[in-house]
Amino acid sequence: MFTGLISDLGTVERIEPREGGARIALRPRALPVDDLSPGESVCCSGACLTVAALGAGLVSFDAVPETLSRTTLGGWRPGTAVNLERALRLSDRLGGHLVAGHVDAVGEVLARSAEGQGARLTISLPAAIAPLVAEKGSIAVDGVSLTVARAHRDRFEVALIPETLARTTLGEARQGTRVNLEADVIARHVARLRELGAGQPGADLEEEKLRLWGYGGGRT
Numbered sequence: 001m002f003t004g005l006i007s008d009l010g011t012v013e014r015i016e017p018r019e020g021g022a023r024i025a026l027r028p029r030a031l032p033v034d035d036l037s038p039g040e041s042v043c044c045s046g047a048c049l050t051v052a053a054l055g056a057g058l059v060s061f062d063a064v065p066e067t068l069s070r071t072t073l074g075g076w077r078p079g080t081a082v083n084l085e086r087a088l089r090l091s092d093r094l095g096g097h098l099v100a101g102h103v104d105a106v107g108e109v110l111a112r113s114a115e116g117q118g119a120r121l122t123i124s125l126p127a128a129i130a131p132l133v134a135e136k137g138s139i140a141v142d143g144v145s146l147t148v149a150r151a152h153r154d155r156f157e158v159a160l161i162p163e164t165l166a167r168t169t170l171g172e173a174r175q176g177t178r179v180n181l182e183a184d185v186i187a188r189h190v191a192r193l194r195e196l197g198a199g200q201p202g203a204d205l206e207e208e209k210l211r212l213w214g215y216g217g218g219r220t
Contacts, residue, residue: 001088002043004096004145006168012080020065025058043085046143046180048101071103081169083143096145097138104129109177132183140182
């Protein structure tokens with residue numbers, strides 16, 4: 001698990017095709033490679049990858065065809081900037097929100113505008129995850145934990161503070177930039193429970209039941 005708080009930026013150094021997949025070697029800017037271990041999970045612009053090899057200041061990951069086809073990783077090239085976050089320790093502060101590193105869909109930046117010292121991005125919202133994205137809810141964009149400023153049927157908006165612009169790849173995001181999207185994990189499971197329970201007795205949350213359970217006031 002991750003928090004969506006980016007700890008470093010890396011740059012793709014080389015990509016080696018391997019049986020339909022690829023081995024991707026990244027050079028972190030500040031993260032000490034010697035601190036990493038083979039088998040460790042690192043969130044790379046929203047995709048959870050496993051450290052496959054280390055050496056000469058590089059960290060390498062193996063990406064299978066599924067990952068390359070369902071995320072932006074298939075379009076990475078040498079020189080591509082990548083957001084990096086190591087896995088969450090149980091003792092760490094959860095400064096963002098729970099991020100699994102499992103990309104739900106790929107969106108595209110539709111517009112960018114200045115907003116005070118920050119910026120506002122409008123990003124396309126694939127239909128598959130549209131029900132999971134709500135105004136003031138959380139979403140991970142290229143691994144960055146963000147609050148949804150506005151949600152529409154086919155797009156959503158996020159407001160970026162100067163810190164986010166300076167420390168993540170979103171500072172360079174422009175119209176046409178493709179980004180990895182991960183909906184809030186809690187929203188994903190709630191939607192699944194509703195899907196499986198649809199039409200079954202007791203599946204609907206009635207107002208009376210909510211009051212009995214202590215929601216909405218009126219009873220103790």
